[in-house]
Amino acid sequence: MNPNKRIRKRGIGGDQILKGMVAAAAISIVALLIALAIELTNGASLSLTTYGLPFLFSTTWDPNHNIYGALPFIYGTLVTSAIALLIGLPVSLGVAIFLSEKAKGHRLAAYVLGTLVELLAAVPSVIFGLWGLFVLSPNLRTYVEAPLHKYLGFLPIFSTTPIGLDYFIAGIILAIMIIPTVSAVSRDVLNAVPNSQREAMYSLGATQWEVIRKSVLPYARSGIFGATILGLGRAVGETMAVTFIIGNSPAISASLFAQGYTLSALIVNQVGESTSPLNASAIVEIALILFGLAFVINVFARLFVVRLTRGARFRA
């Protein structure tokens, strides 16, 4: 066949069609985020115009008297996330260091242990909530919270009587839930540190930990920071596990053993009901605040993480 004819016939429609279709799919993702922002802002508009910025700092949530404020929920979200990071970050780092540094010689052990940690992420959060309510909460209350309250109850953070539903246990459940994410990303980051760094320090006679502390971790610092932010994003958005455990009380308390509320728990508890249009709008505004918080955190995290790690990476 005449090659010129063949070239003329090929691909004019097909290429354009494919590119168009997949580009449309790509656009739809951006459109989804934009639509989400618009719809939430729209639903929250009444509350936004009624309260403005002070909504973020107001502490009363009283549907009966039609007064709303977001501070108790922001506080609860931040406190539980802080506990989650405080406990989850060291554990995740430990796991990541183990899997990337110490288990280098034992591929099978690393593989099995690494898989087990990743499987934590495969457990649905509602099951975390169920387990937290029926197993973790009673045990922690009796063996950890009660003694802490008894002996250290003069400290503000242990000052209320523990009943097993509070910031503390919610924070611990969140810590467990963010371990897979933070440790996986940290592990990638640590693996990406060039071996020359380590070899140089070993040749100087450093112990393993000194190698890690002085040459590997500083190199990986921003990546681990990114991993932490990712974990924070996960903790902030977690709904079901927290709802079971937090105590659902829109109050602010310095005590870790007090009942509290988070942005996401409030939404799932009250979204179907509203005593007035302002109530409904306030709930959507809480969702908008959560959206904003999660958006900022996730963007921040990607900026840090994407920069450092190399190589192909499957990540969800």
Added chain:
Amino acid sequence: MNLYKTGTSGTTIALVVVLVVVVIAAGAYIALNPGGTTTTTITNTSVATTTATSTATSTATSTATSTATSTATSIATSTLTSTYTSTSTLLQTATVAGAGGTLVFPLMSTWLYTFNQLQPNVQVNYASVGSGAGITDITKGTVNFGESDAPLTSAQYSALPSGSTLLTVPISASGVVPAYNIPGFPATTHLNFTGDVLAKIFLGQITTWNDPAIAALNPKVTLPSNAIVVIHRSDGSGTMYAYTNFLSDSNAQWKSQVGTSTTPNWPVGTGCKGNEGVAGCIENNQYSLGPLEIAYVLTNSNLIGVSINYGAVQNHAGNFILASLSDITLAMKAGVTQGTPVPQGSTPWTGWSIINNVYNDSTDTGIYPITTFTYALVYESLSASYTGFTSQAQATATVSFIWYCVNQGQTAGANIGYAALPANVVASDDTTLSLVTYNGLTLLSGS
């Protein structure tokens, strides 16, 4: 054109083999283990069948020709025998979605089940999401009927679609009890409370079980010194509406500071979702106290004295009444004959309650003061666009279901603390339901 064979077929085969093996193993396990669900079957041995049968026979015939000849049986058996002759024809296929309060949920779940046995083409679903959500859902038309223990407030009536009429239909009555979990107390010991003391506990003014105010009401009991763990609802609740109604009547500070509401701003305590959640929270926390609908205690009768029990509440005549079918029924009967008259179904019911009507009643000595109706909410004109109905069959099914609940279904809750409606309320409900139309056609004509 496969330039690059990467053995994916091998991977796929492996995946399929694993799946097949798992399915075969599961099948083998199931085949060898054909049992039912857990062995923790709760058999309702606390049977009030005598009261149930007497209530059944005393349920008068409604204005329709259907006769309530149902024989009351305890919930433990799976079929309620009743002759359902209301529309006397087999209804067409329809799915009905309802949502609302958790107070009526144990009874409602039995109603759906038995109604489906009587009318196999109709599937009624009920989501127990709380009275607040029930009102919102029916307002927005996302369900076919709503359910609430609290009548709509005037703000909620104004939020209804313009031109619509929402009918309020009492379908049952029950009591809200102060449930508590005090380890070591025998099952037969029921603490005494007054509305004022309860208000002070929920205001955070009384904080320990052995407070003098509680001890004064319970002289024969040694109360522990532990702190009271206060439990309440986290979601919008008609049960809480009834409870705070009673507290507002009993204590002036409660009335001004918190008031009566489905979503009060609780000064103290932990929020749990639904009556189910409150019951669960009380069971899981020692020395806790929370307002609970009585059915949730009675359906867990095996736990009474173990982890959950309930107290008696003082009525205006001065008697401490332990909630039960008979005193709830007495309160209901007193509530519909005194005080503010019962409104018509198609008019607003804002602010009406049995609790308000009987609060100052000192002549009826045996009434339980925290008794509340629970209402079905349905629009009058079901073909309007705001209602979300899609067919006449669905509309007929909905109205027939509510009719069934108000008539034949009344005996079903007898041994878990739901009082059967008195005859005049049933008659009023039947009249209200006859107002429902679809495309102008009255759905329950003359049956």
Added chain:
Amino acid sequence: MTTNGLSGNRARRRRAFNRLINVLIYAALVAAIVPLVAIVGEVVIQGLPQISLGFLTGLPKPPTIPGGGIFNAIEGSAVMVGLAALIAVPLGVGAGIYFSEWPESRLSFISSFTNDVLAEFPTITLGIFVYLLVVLTTHTFSAIAGAIALSFVMIPIVARTTEESLKLVPHTLREASMALGIPRWKTVIRIVIGTGKSGLATGILLSIARAAGETAPLVVTALWSVYPVTNLWGPTGSLPYLIFYYGLSPYQDWHAYAWGGAFLLVVFMLGLNLSVKFLIGRKFAGVRAEI
């Protein structure tokens, strides 16, 4: 004389410190694995005894009536996840192809970034979005609304794994194919996707596993039903909602339903994740499939 750290007291301290850190690291490992074992163990202990043919095929009974099953939840979950996949797979794979084959365009950068942000997003906000957009306008809680909400959870995962696995296909293949005169679109569809097929399948399976476990979006879109699915525009049951709702109830027999449902869900999700990892993970050196 020697004050360097290689001998003497300083050396001993350094080695002791090293050992302490070792202990802490092992402790961290234990702290990470014990919860998994505890949770899965509890679910198995409480949930496995509930499983029987009757449990898998029956419908839930009202409280205190024995027997019954959770077929409605299993079927509802399967239907909604299936529908969600129908929406999410074309969109996700399409977007992934775009990211991988046209990475230089600005749309690719923006969309890929947005995709990453959406991947870790609080799913309750996605649920509210669908509630406002679909449930309120159609005047009903529905399986369709639930499926749409779940698809929003799935799309980012599918898109990302598609992108990653297509990027792994060597450029030489594409170039060879084009050099033979095969149009670009055919190259992409037949060669590139053909080579990256298993990666795509991985991504789809992982996204299905993730969607099957989501509860928050379903609470506000599909609600609950105790019947088998007959109407996609009506409320529909699902396994996660079953666990949430029945688990929080005060009835012992309903707790049994919840644990049984939890067992099924955990078996499904863990099984899917594990099989994907074992069958796919080996092929891509240095790449791990993770959720």
